Amino acid sequence: MNLNRxxxxxxxxALKEAIRARDKDEIPIGAVIVCNNNIIAKGHNLTETLNDVxxxxxxxxxxxxxxxxxxxxxxxxTMYVTLEPCIMCAGAAFWSQIGAIKYxxxxxxxxFTNNPRHLLHPKxxxxxxxxxxxxxxxxxxxxxxxxxxx
Numbered sequence: 001m002n003l004n005r006x007x008x009x010x011x012x013x014a015l016k017e018a019i020r021a022r023d024k025d026e027i028p029i030g031a032v033i034v035c036n037n038n039i040i041a042k043g044h045n046l047t048e049t050l051n052d053v054x055x056x057x058x059x060x061x062x063x064x065x066x067x068x069x070x071x072x073x074x075x076x077x078t079m080y081v082t083l084e085p086c087i088m089c090a091g092a093a094f095w096s097q098i099g100a101i102k103y104x105x106x107x108x109x110x111x112f113t114n115n116p117r118h119l120l121h122p123k124x125x126x127x128x129x130x131x132x133x134x135x136x137x138x139x140x141x142x143x144x145x146x147x148x149x150x
Contacts, residue, residue, distance in 0.1 A: 007102055010034055010080040011131040014104070017044040017057060018082045018138055024049055028138050031061040031081040033074065033098075040077070041065035057081060058089035062096050074098040075123075082135040084111035084128060093120060100125040104135025 010032055017030025021044035033041040043060025047053055058081055066072050078100040085093065085101065090112035093101055101120070106128055108114070120126060 005034075005037055007080070007127075007130045010039070010078075011082070011102070011104055011135070013039060013042070014057075014080045014082050015131070015134060015138065017042050018135075021045040021057065022138070022142055028142050029057045029081065029083045031057040031079055033061050033065040033077050033079050035065075035069070035074075035077045040068045054088065056086065056089050058085050059092055062092050062098075066096065072096060078102060080130065083107050083139065084113060086110045087112045087115055090120060093124065097121045098124055100127070102127045102130045104129070104131050105139060106132075 013032045014030040017032065018028040019030070021030060022028035026045040026048050028045070030044045031042070032039050041061045041064035043057045043064060045057050046055040046060060058079065061079060062074070065074055065077060074096045077098050079093065079098055080102050082104045084103045084105065084107040086107070098121070101124060
């Protein structure tokens, strides 16, 4: 069944993934990849769990989407991610030739758009600010609790 789902619907699904990360004491970032209005892949941060600096939510989701589709290119897909991707994840998105990236909160320190040479595939559309307040609040609350525990 192909329902007409909104950007907010898919970002809420990414937020659910971020909460899964938070519940594992990971930085709460989540991602989902959508194709033909259906979620084909999900991911959340697993860098602590896997002891792997590359285990970002976006990387998990891109790998799962490629496996689901049986190919490395994600031309007709959109990734929803709760935080602006870093340079590594933007590079992976470039190589996957993903159709669009929609993120919630801007990452003023490590987001890829802070790099003056940031590149996505020329056909990739980029949009920020989808449920920005909800996405930002989850991360701020996580780090606020971490700071208060030290």
